[in-house]
Amino acid sequence: MSPTDTARLLPWLSPDGNPCFLVGDGAGFVSRLADEVEAAQLHLAAELSEEARCVLDARMWTPGEIHLLAVELTASLVDVRRVAESRGARLPVPDDDGLDAAVGTRRPG
Secondary structure, eight states, rough: OOOOEEEEEEEEOOOTTTTTEEESOOOOHHHHHHHHHHHHHHHHHHHHHHHHHHHHHHHHHHHHHHHHHHHHHHHHHHHHHHHHHEEEEEEEEOOSEEEETTEEEEOOO
C-alpha cells in the first residue's frame, strides 16, 4: 500500500453483515460508486427527515405509521453515521504544531 492509499469504509455491508473497506487512491470505479451511494443515502435521509417532520406535525398517525417511521429513520441514521465515519477517517490529520491551520491561531492545549 502506497502512502497515498487509505482504507475507505464503504457505504454498504458485506452479505454477512460486516463492514466493507476499499484500499486505493480514491479515483477508481468502486470509489466513484461509493461516492454515488453515499450521496443517495444522504439525499434519502434528508427526504425522510422532512417526511418525519410532516407526519409528526400533523399529529394524526397510527401506531403502525409511527413504528414504520422509526424503522426507516433508524436505518437511515445507520447509513448516515457510516458515511460520517468514512468521511471523517479520510480527513487529513493536522500537524501537531499547536496551530489551527484553518484560522492560523494557536489551539488551546
